[in-house]
Structures are given as structure tokens and as C-alpha cells.
Amino acid sequence: MVLSHEDQLIVKGTGQFSGVRSKLNDNHIFEFNNILKSYTSFNMQCTVTMQRLSNIRQADLNRQFIQTLFSGSSNNGHWICIFYDNKVIHVYYSINKRNLDGDNLITINRMFPNKEHLRITFETVQYQTNSNDCGLFAISFAVAIVFNVCPCNILFDINKMREHLCEMYETFTISPFPLESSNDVYGIIQMNNNFNNAIHVQKFKQLSLDLSHINIEKLESTYLEKLAEDQQLLIENEFINLKSNNSTNINLEECTDYIIENLNKQHLNNDNKYDVIAASESNDCRVNQIMKQNSIKECYVKMDILNLSNKKYYIKNNA
Structure with missing residues (x-):
């Protein structure tokens, strides 16, 4: 991508795109993972499909x-990083929540259904x-963990972080982020695809991963x-754009699956398929089925893809 x-x-x-509009989105995380898995043995789950x-x-x-992991809404959400190693989940939260x-909680509960003997620690960063x-x-x-x-x-060095990430994207390489001059602890570090445990100088309290009380x-x-409400609102907003920018007579009810903003065909190995989040959890249709068939059972009619303002939507047209 x-x-x-x-x-x-x-x-x-x-x-x-300064200020609040400079917050990274799923596309940035997705592209970072493309770089990550090209140089290391790590391969993160897609934050879009995890929704x-x-x-x-x-x-x-x-x-x-x-x-x-991401929590909250696109306007008021937060990204965190977790690192699992030897039955301990290390949580790196840049506002140091505990x-x-x-x-x-939902995501970790599904990622770790067998929680016995697992620990979790909220690191100070x-x-x-x-x-x-x-x-x-x-x-x-x-x-940092990779290195x-x-x-x-x-x-x-906060003033250099965005410039460094831009360079990583442009060169499709991974390298340590610049540090404050008084804190240059990198020294000469060589990349390891399967590295040893990250060394913690400080000892942090480890808690049992017990979610039984939740x-x-x-x-x-x-x-x-909430996800269905958010997606419906986005669909309705885009419906207004579709009506004003497209001559096709489109009914709101004809909007079926909402495809997350700015996803494109590179997201699934350049095979011209698109990843989708269904507006309803009960909707099982997969993108490859939509791409290969003109219809899906009796509940679907011909599906067309409209590319408007760099957004992809499936529109159910009367055929």
C-alpha cells in the first residue's frame, strides 16, 4: 500500500492537517505493519478488520x-502498543493510564481466551x-521493541518523530526514532528478526489478567x-454526497456494506479485492464473493463500486 x-x-x-487533524489513522498503522513484517517476524492484526x-x-x-490497538471514536480515540512475551502483556500507553x-478489554479478551497464568503490566513511558x-x-x-x-x-525527540516516520514510509525501511541528545541509548544496535526479551531496567508491577469481574x-x-450507529451515520453522510455528486437515483436503503474510509485494493495483497466491515454483525458476506458474483443469494442484487472522493462503497443498485 x-x-x-x-x-x-x-x-x-x-x-x-496540523493539530487535531494530524492524528494517525488505520491506513498509517496498516502501512507500518507492511514495513514491520517485511523486516521482522512480527505481523500485527489489521486494526480495521479487528473492528x-x-x-x-x-x-x-x-x-x-x-x-x-485503538479505542474510542475517530475524533476522540487513542492508539496504544502492546507487546506479548513469555506470558506477560506489556502495555505502552503514551498518557500512562493504568x-x-x-x-x-474486548480485543484482549478475544486475543487471550485462555488467561490462566497470564500477567499484564502497564509500563511507564x-x-x-x-x-x-x-x-x-x-x-x-x-x-524500539524491534531494536x-x-x-x-x-x-x-518529539520534534523529529513525524519527519522520521515520513522517511520510513517513503523508503519502506524501519529504523529507530530519534532520541533526545541526552538520552541516546541506542548505540550500535543490529536488527534481529527473533530478538531476545526486551530488558527492563525498572521493575513494574505485574497484575493477573483476570477479567472475570468484567x-x-x-x-x-x-x-x-455503537459501531452500527457510527457506520450508519457515516453512510447517511456519504449518501448526501452521493446524491449531490452522482446522477444515479440512489435510495438510502440501497447502501449495504460500508467500507472503511481510504481502504484500497492494496490492502489484500494487491489482488483487487477490498476488505469490508459490514454494517451489521449478522452480515457474513465476504469481499471476494462480491467481486466474483453478480448477486449473493436472494437478499442481494447486482453490486457496483463507486469511487468518490477516495472512498469506496458498495451500493446496491436496482438491476
Whole structure:
């Protein structure tokens, strides 16, 4: 995947994409993972498809892994980084919270269904100085781990972080984020695809991963209701754009699946398929089925793809 011009400007955080509009989105995390898995043994789960809970894969407890997680809404959400190693989940939260939000609880519960003997620790890391850089820090924490450097022991040069991430995207390479001059602990570090445990100079309190006191079923139900509401609102907003920019007579009811903003065909191995989040959790249709067939059972008619303003939507047309 190559980042769109808009997404590149978001990384730079300049002009109209400064301030609150400079927060990284799923596209930036997706492209970072493309780089990550090209140079290491790590391969994060896609944060877009994970929004459909049935897509969350169970973690292999015998392997280390890195994962970025998002919680909240696109306007008021937060990115974190987690690192699993030897039955311990290390949480790197750039506002140093000591608990997980509901969305992250749902995800971790599904990733770790067998929680016996697992521990979780909330690490103390560099504090972000605004409300926009959480994704930037989540990626920088992941990169530090790749280079076998504990994120708890370093201070990034915040003024250089966005420029460095831009360079990583442009060159499709992975390299340590710049540190403050007084905190250059990298030294000469060589990349290892399967590295040893990140060394913690400080000892952090490890808690049992016990979610038995939390009503996960209720959290998931609330999450799905909110997701459906958000997606419906986005569909309705785009419906207004479709009506004003397209001569086709489109009814709101004819909008079926909402495809997350800015996803493109590179997201699934360049095979001209698109990843989709269904507006309803009960909707099982897969993109490859839609691409290969003119109709899906009796409930679907011919599906066309309209490309408007760099957004892809499935529209159910009367055929």
C-alpha cells in the first residue's frame, strides 16, 4: 500500500492537517505493519478488520508479538502498543493510564481466551504532549521493541518523530526514532528478526489478567451497537454526497456494506479485492464473493463500486 497524498500530509502534520487533524489513522498503522513484517517476524492484526469482533485472531502464547490497538471514536480515540512475551502483556500507553478502555478489554479478551497464568503490566513511558500524537508514539514504541530497546527507558525527540516516520514510509525501511541528545541509548544496535526479551531496567508491577469481574458480553453488545450507529451515520453522510455528486437515483436503503474510509485494493495483497466491515454483525458476506458474483443469494442484487472522493462503497443498485 502507498499512502494517499492526504495521509502523507497527516503524517507531516502541517497546514490543514496540523493539530487535531494530524492524528494517525488505520491506513498509517496498516502501512507500518507492511514495513514491520517485511523486516521482522512480527505481523500485527489489521486494526480495521479487528473492528468486526469475529475477525480477531487468538494469540499464539508461545510466540512474542507486537500489536497496536485503538479505542474510542475517530475524533476522540487513542492508539496504544502492546507487546506479548513469555506470558506477560506489556502495555505502552503514551498518557500512562493504568487500566484498559472497554474497546481494548474486548480485543484482549478475544486475543487471550485462555488467561490462566497470564500477567499484564502497564509500563511507564514518555508522555505525549498533545492529544494528536498517540499513533506516532504507538509506532515508535513498537520500533524500539524491534531494536531490543525497552520503550520505558528512552525519550524521543518529539520534534523529529513525524519527519522520521515520513522517511520510513517513503523508503519502506524501519529504523529507530530519534532520541533526545541526552538520552541516546541506542548505540550500535543490529536488527534481529527473533530478538531476545526486551530488558527492563525498572521493575513494574505485574497484575493477573483476570477479567472475570468484567461483563465482557455487555461490553461487546454496547460496542456493536455503537459501531452500527457510527457506520450508519457515516453512510447517511456519504449518501448526501452521493446524491449531490452522482446522477444515479440512489435510495438510502440501497447502501449495504460500508467500507472503511481510504481502504484500497492494496490492502489484500494487491489482488483487487477490498476488505469490508459490514454494517451489521449478522452480515457474513465476504469481499471476494462480491467481486466474483453478480448477486449473493436472494437478499442481494447486482453490486457496483463507486469511487468518490477516495472512498469506496458498495451500493446496491436496482438491476
